[in-house]
């Protein structure tokens with residue numbers, strides 16, 4: 113049903129459509145900037161003009177710490193009777209996969225002659241990565257972050273500020289990622305001539321979904337080679353958590369043509385998959401599973417919306433998955449059946465957070481924990497060899513985890529009462 | 537088709553005659569208010585006050601939850617209107633309830649237009665209009681068969697309610713084909729916003745698609761009242777000077793003096809939103825009676841209209 117899939121990538125690159133999704137639904141003032149960006153993306157990233165790609169990969173290696181390891185998870189492999197391999201994006205500088213994209217875009221902005229960077233952030237990981245990349249490349253930088261997210265991801269707010277970024281609290285709506293993106297677009301509409309907007313996921317108007325996917329594809333290009341080197345074969349399944357979908361698109365890209373590799377995008381099931389239309393609240397962020405087609409933040413894609421088309425407030429215990437939209441290419445891949453949309457609720461994510469921490473000595477981001485929650489639930493169905501992307505580390509989440517673990521019965525959690533009242 | 541074609545050949549420039557007539561005489565005053573702000577009844581009174589104050593066209597904002605082109609003032613209005621229960625169906629009822637004699641243009645974001653046909657029988661509470669979308673056309677997006685998104689159902693309902701056209705700030709020319717087609721089918725106009733950054737081919741593309749009037753964005757950024765007139769206004773007006781449609785300038789106009797200068801610079805009309813919404817917001821803050829607020833809105837409208845007139849003298 114799609115006319116621009118991965119088998120026809122040039123098409124996707126040129127018109128920004130993925131089947132029925134994608135496009136450019138933005139104010140006219142931004143359109144010239146998107147055209148300029150499309151041109152720069154084509155020349156520098158796709159055609160490697162001026163040696164852009166060499167510089168990008170040199171900086172990703174030296175500054176970012178690439179390649180990241182693919183590690184066998186010994187305890188989990190034993191527990192689930194499945195070979196489990198971890199793609200360790202938590203070891204990338206900044207502590208999440210976000211730097212792949214942030215560094216790529218800030219460098220591109222530099223090649224384009226822009227002199228200021230803006231970005232939104234949810235969990236603060238993209239904001240942190242952008243602040244780091246901007247400091248590294250000597251660009252001033254402003255990050256928009258919802259007030260609610262500022263409160264639940266404080267360590268990242270400090271990191272952004274310490275890297276020299278200005279952090280702008282966004283107070284509209286519920287104060288999460290959706291509002292932060294809207295506010296960053298408003299800034300961009302005023303400053304578009306000299307400012308580049310570093311979108312943090314495979315969302316937004318063309319060319320962002322293609323470009324962010326391309327910058328993140330390094331995850332699966334490495335993982336595909338590493339898994340073959342270590343095991344002599346391709347995995348049966350690749351699991352990655354999905355908010356906007358940059359981690360999933362990056363983790364899947366090199367495997368898309370491998371028909372025998374099943375791809376699972378794990379979204380946040382939140383506290384429930386049901387929706388309160390009256391209140392305009394979806395207590396989850398499971399956009400691929402429960403959303404409908406619509407237009408948000410520059411793209412036609414799947415959204416959480418009421419029957420009028422008003423966007424719902426989403427929910428997840430993890431700020432980075434708490435978004436009412438999803439990338440248009442991921443939505444198309446899910447419709448086609450190439451990617452399986454799954455979701456895991458808050459409780460199962462917390463349980464998985466503690467399991468990875470105690471079993472493997474890896475404290476994952478709460479976002480990442482969703483993928484491990486799914487691994488536990490479907491351990492018997494995923495095949496003999498599974499790659500899970502550890503999209504980020506959980507240092508930013510410790511306060512939230514202590515608070516949220518105390519509120520519920522999480523069987524495998526250590527006693528948290530010691531820290532009652534949090535770490536403050 | 538009655539719009540100028542790509543070569544600039546002129547037919548009539550508006551599908552809707554009332555809209556064309558609104559710009560035919562003196563400089564047009566085109567105010568904006570968010571519908572349902574702060575509640576349905578007050579909002580009716582405020583829009584009627586605009587008409588009494590000399591409005592030639594009124595832009596009625598149908599509130600969308602993610603108004604990315606709006607500054608804080610209009611965002612605030614949208615939040616108030618949504619909290620008071622405004623929906624697309626109530627918006628159409630509002631248009632039908634209004635007792636004004638000027639053409640009305642709907643300003644909203646594309647998702648609300650796109651979703652409208654999807655639920656052919658709105659379930660219950662606000663479902664007083666059953667909409668049956670025509671099915672069976674090749675172009676699913678345009679035809680909006682029940683269950684499919686697409687602009688046709690919304691445009692048909694808008695025509696029935698008596699609206700003259702649309703401004704859709706998140707719908708650039710590239711994505712506007714289906715809405716343009718629906719507007720032509722039902723005799724409505726599609727107004728495009730020309731930004732200070734719009735140049736070259738983009739101008740040609742818009743010129744080909746626009747009808748009714750062109751909305752010349754006076755400055756970069758989001759909506760909001762300002763105290764100065766942007767230097768870029770004249771530059772932007774010059775870029776569309778040879779277009780056949782009337783040129784209305786908006787973004788930041790707050791008083792009669794600015795209105796005068798913009799008309800003197802060559803505009804056929806002025807669009808004012810935030811400066812009027814500010815009056816509504818102030819009324820809400822101070823708990824003022826709706827008729828007091830309506831009088832203030834009417835007075836502000838008179839000031840702006842008079843300024844626009846002076847600009848032509």
Ligand SMILES: Cc1ncc(COP(=O)(O)O)c(C=O)c1O
Nearest residue numbers: 313355356357358359432503504
């Ligand atoms: C560690 C981590 N994983 C995943 C995500 C989800 O975003 P995306 O789906 O774009 O990868 C985030 C977002 O902040 C994150 O911080």
